[in-house]
Amino acid sequence: xxxxxxxxxxxxxYRLHWYTIExxxxxxxxxxxxxxxxxxxxxxxxxxxxxxxxxxxxGEDLSVQPRTASDLERFxxxxxxxxxEARILAKxxxxxxxxxxxxxxxxxxxxxxxxxxxxxxxxxYLDRHKFLSEQELLDIVxxxxxxxxxxxxxxxxxxxxxxxxxxxxxxxxxxxLDFGAAREAVGKARTMTILVAPGYAPIEQxxxxxxxxxxxxxxxxxxxxLYRAVAGVASRDAIxxxxxxxxxxxxxxxPAIVAGQGRYGEAxxxxxxxxxxxxxxxxxxxxxxxxxxxxxxxxxxxxTPAISAKQDQEPRVRSEPVTRTxxxxxxxxxxxxxxxxxxxxxLFLLALIITGFLLLWGDNRSESPEISATADTAEVxxxxxxxxPETGPTVPPQEEIRMEAPENRDVGPDTSExxxxxxxxxxxxxxxxxxxxxxxxxxxxxxADEEQSRQEAEAKRRAEEAxxxxxxxxxxxxxxxxxxxxxxxxxxxxxxxxxxxxQELPVVEPVVGKEDQELQEAMLLMQNENYPAAMTLxxxxxxxxxxxxxxxLARMYxxxxxxxxxxxxxxxxxxxxxxxxxxxxxDELASYYQEGIAGVQDRFLAYTWYLVLERNGNFTRVNExxxxxxxxxxxxxxxxxxxxxxxxxxxxxxxxxxSPRERME
Amino acid sequence: xxxxxxxLCCGILLAGAKCTEVDVTDPKVAAVMNxxxxxxxKGYQAMLAEVGARHxxxxxxxxxxxxxxxxxxLGFTIAMTEGEYYLGVHILxxxxxxxxxxxxxxxxxxxxxxxxxxxxxxxxxxFAELEPEGLMIDGVITLLENSGGVDISIxxxxxxxxxxxxxxxxxxREYPPPYAARTGYEKIxxxxxxxxxxxxxxxxxx
Numbered sequence: 078x079x080x081x082x083x084x085x086x087x088x089x090x091y092r093l094h095w096y097t098i099e100x101x102x103x104x105x106x107x108x109x110x111x112x113x114x115x116x117x118x119x120x121x122x123x124x125x126x127x128x129x130x131x132x133x134x135x136g137e138d139l140s141v142q143p144r145t146a147s148d149l150e151r152f153x154x155x156x157x158x159x160x161x162e163a164r165i166l167a168k169x170x171x172x173x174x175x176x177x178x179x180x181x182x183x184x185x186x187x188x189x190x191x192x193x194x195x196x197x198x199x200x201x202y203l204d205r206h207k208f209l210s211e212q213e214l215l216d217i218v219x220x221x222x223x224x225x226x227x228x229x230x231x232x233x234x235x236x237x238x239x240x241x242x243x244x245x246x247x248x249x250x251x252x253x254l255d256f257g258a259a260r261e262a263v264g265k266a267r268t269m270t271i272l273v274a275p276g277y278a279p280i281e282q283x284x285x286x287x288x289x290x291x292x293x294x295x296x297x298x299x300x301x302x303l304y305r306a307v308a309g310v311a312s313r314d315a316i317x318x319x320x321x322x323x324x325x326x327x328x329x330x331x332p333a334i335v336a337g338q339g340r341y342g343e344a345x346x347x348x349x350x351x352x353x354x355x356x357x358x359x360x361x362x363x364x365x366x367x368x369x370x371x372x373x374x375x376x377x378x379x380x381t382p383a384i385s386a387k388q389d390q391e392p393r394v395r396s397e398p399v400t401r402t403x404x405x406x407x408x409x410x411x412x413x414x415x416x417x418x419x420x421x422x423x424l425f426l427l428a429l430i431i432t433g434f435l436l437l438w439g440d441n442r443s444e445s446p447e448i449s450a451t452a453d454t455a456e457v458x459x460x461x462x463x464x465x466p467e468t469g470p471t472v473p474p475q476e477e478i479r480m481e482a483p484e485n486r487d488v489g490p491d492t493s494e495x496x497x498x499x500x501x502x503x504x505x506x507x508x509x510x511x512x513x514x515x516x517x518x519x520x521x522x523x524x525a526d527e528e529q530s531r532q533e534a535e536a537k538r539r540a541e542e543a544x545x546x547x548x549x550x551x552x553x554x555x556x557x558x559x560x561x562x563x564x565x566x567x568x569x570x571x572x573x574x575x576x577x578x579x580q581e582l583p584v585v586e587p588v589v590g591k592e593d594q595e596l597q598e599a600m601l602l603m604q605n606e607n608y609p610a611a612m613t614l615x616x617x618x619x620x621x622x623x624x625x626x627x628x629x630l631a632r633m634y635x636x637x638x639x640x641x642x643x644x645x646x647x648x649x650x651x652x653x654x655x656x657x658x659x660x661x662x663x664d665e666l667a668s669y670y671q672e673g674i675a676g677v678q679d680r681f682l683a684y685t686w687y688l689v690l691e692r693n694g695n696f697t698r699v700n701e702x703x704x705x706x707x708x709x710x711x712x713x714x715x716x717x718x719x720x721x722x723x724x725x726x727x728x729x730x731x732x733x734x735x736s737p738r739e740r741m742e
Numbered sequence: 743x744x745x746x747x748x749x750l751c752c753g754i755l756l757a758g759a760k761c762t763e764v765d766v767t768d769p770k771v772a773a774v775m776n777x778x779x780x781x782x783x784k785g786y787q788a789m790l791a792e793v794g795a796r797h798x799x800x801x802x803x804x805x806x807x808x809x810x811x812x813x814x815x816l817g818f819t820i821a822m823t824e825g826e827y828y829l830g831v832h833i834l835x836x837x838x839x840x841x842x843x844x845x846x847x848x849x850x851x852x853x854x855x856x857x858x859x860x861x862x863x864x865x866x867x868x869f870a871e872l873e874p875e876g877l878m879i880d881g882v883i884t885l886l887e888n889s890g891g892v893d894i895s896i897x898x899x900x901x902x903x904x905x906x907x908x909x910x911x912x913x914x915r916e917y918p919p920p921y922a923a924r925t926g927y928e929k930i931x932x933x934x935x936x937x938x939x940x941x942x943x944x945x946x947x948x
Binding site: 652656677679681682685710712713716719720722723724727 | 786787790821822824825827828830882884886887893895897899916917
């Protein structure tokens with residue numbers, strides 16, 4: 078396997094005090110993590126170098142330098158945070174929290190020396206094992222909770238718990254990595270910029286300056302980690318959830334109790350859902366509370382988890398958490414950021430309440446978002462075998478979100494969030510009370526009606542405003558994402574100038590690009606209802622195995638667009654796309670089988686494909702699947718489940734050419 | 743006088759005919775159906791655990807083609823496939839077994855069925871007969887790779903293709919009678935094992 082190239086990284090055999098660099102384990106926006114050897118003790122260690130690429134670069138003398146003079150302050154501030162927090166982290170001694178051996182300064186930057194953990198990141202582990210049992214998950218999460226307890230008691234929170242930061246050692250014990258000591262260094266100079274892992278970060282991490290964050294923030298991250306294990310996909314990003322709540326007062330996230338139904342205990346799933354409550358106040362407020370809920374699961378006769386037993390055997394060797402304080406660092410920029418956070422949070426709350434109010438009045442004009450799960454966004458970085466992946470890099474740059482303060486809001490500097498919220502919400506709140514009052518006063522029926530209409534109109538106006546504001550923020554977020562994606566692409570291209578991979582690049586790259594281009598063209602043609610032309614483009618693409626083209630082609634054959642309707646051919650292309658893991662195709666294929674399109678009705682297969690869809694994190698057809706249960710023999714459920722597992726694993730493969738229709742014909 | 747005798751004879755004939763009619767909405771008949779389904783389900787489940795699935799040390803493709811061939815030879819219609827993972831098949835119940843096989847099945851499964859019918863319907867229950875008319879057997883065969891070989895799993899379900907049973911008072915049911923199911927499974931597995939090892943060997947030679 079070709080060795081990955083890391084720009085800015087120190088070379089192999091480079092000596093840092095008595096440590097010799099062996100290779101890079103991972104690189105991210107905040108620094109580089111190396112595998113190194115402690116030549117004194119002759120043991121492997123992981124060393125994290127503070128090198129926030131956005132503000133710093135490696136100089137010719139190998140020292141780390143701010144990119145520009147204006148980056149100096151940011152770099153220094155981050156460096157201080159890195160050092161301070163690393164020192165605090167080093168004080169923690171817990172077998173399930175990454176152990177920090179030492180910290181030192183060199184090359185004008187700082188280095189954090191940690192225990193080198195051998196194992197696999199939980200996201201990789203889950204990819205490999207698909208679904209873990211309830212007991213296995215408890216064996217992972219309970220020891221980590223135990224470590225977090227210590228951390229939280231010291232007033233620190235991790236703030237970036239996600240599967241990529243939970244490492245499963247070779248002996249099966251879990252360890253929580255990367256307390257991201259440097260993360261804030263990048264965030265500092267950005268107004269309201271926060272760096273989070275979508276799907277694992279609660280809403281307060283997007284919109285608060287830190288005061289709203291606490292143990293419940295980490296509990297959300299752990300809950301989301303369990304959700305990923307249970308549902309097979311990451312939970313919906315908090316922003317999307319907020320948008321769903323704004324749009325329909327309905328959470329777009331499929332609860333764990335549904336996603337894991339039948340495979341996990343109800344109490345366990347409820348504990349996950351509790352941890353994933355959207356509002357921080359609705360979640361368990363401390364680790365002990367949530368731990369109790371998870372332990373109450375204890376139907377699984379809780380033999381002491383293997384992991385805990387290992388802790389008992391080797392209590393001294395591992396441990397140590399690193400964390401960050403609940404209170405944000407005092408800085409000149411803190412106050413404006415806080416104000417902006419307050420306004421933004423208030424806007425969200427306002428929109429939530431007003432939308433709820435509008436629904437109560439039967440004026441639900443919002444669109445219902447589809448319930449579906451997104452693909453897991455966790456990224457693996459660095460060599461797969463390498464331990465101690467860094468959190469920073471696992472959050473791709475395009476996932477950074479910039480939220481600017483609403484410009485038109487006049488919010489006093491010290492107005493509390495609650496007060497601000499209240500002042501904005503007040504007009505909408507008393508509507509119901511006033512309505513009742515109006516009804517009881519017969520003399521003033523007319524004026525009460527007018528008042529009611531006025532209030533409704535006012536509430537609608539405010540809801541529209543709030544929605545527009547949210548849309549603006551989201552649009553801004555999208556623009557920022559695009560900008561960062563472009564930046565990332567530029568960096569990637571720059572890095573690609575290095576060692577070429579001659580056998581692949583010339584062939585693969587252009588073909589992929591061409592395919593995408595043709596597909597986009599075909600989609601455009603379809604939008605313009607130029608189906609014959611779209612068909613001309615889609616056919617060769619589908620024939621070469623492009624799943625999206627196959628799916629679109631199937632739909633065209635089904636609808637008779639640009640071609641004579643042919644259900645058999647539609648079914649065949651749909652099957653091919655579904656086999657490649659195309660979710661829409663799997664969805665439609667199941668309904669084809671259910672309805673007997675093309676004369677082939679097979680409820681067992683319909684049921685099975687709905688199961689595959691769910692394994693892929695799409696739960697939009699749960700009701701259809703359940704309705705099919707009555708059509709199947711109960712003894713066939715496990716058979717269908719087993720088959721679904723097989724089909725799920727076979728995804729990505731090309732379907733054998735013998736389709737049933739071909740045989741029939 | 744003769745007139746009265748003729749009327750009496752007709753009455754007796756009508757009454758006799760009435761005895762063999764089945765009213766599926768009759769709660770007593772429903773009770774027979776339920777108990778029969780429950781009993782046969784138990785037998786089916788036990789049998790399923792025993793012979794419902796088998797593991798063969800061969801690749802899935804060989805197993806799939808072999809199983810398809812076996813089922814076709816036995817008279818099944820292959821209604822559906824999904825890659826080499828799934829076969830959806832069906833066959834008319836009376837075509838699944840030879841006359842001799844049906845005799846053996848009746849001898850084993852009918853007494854138990856009559857006992858249940860008599861329990862709910864009284865003497866009328868003795869008219870219940872095990873017959874395959876009006877029933878389709880739907881089969882689901884899945885093939886999944888496991889432990890270096892392939893797990894083949896088969897389930898069967900009965901599907902009524904006529905609204906009411908033609909000549910018997912036997913109620914419609916979903917589960918095959920236990921002995922019939924066992925006979926069916928053994929027929930499939932035996933034929934598969936006779937056919938496929940040579941196929942597998944041929945494949946190895948290639």
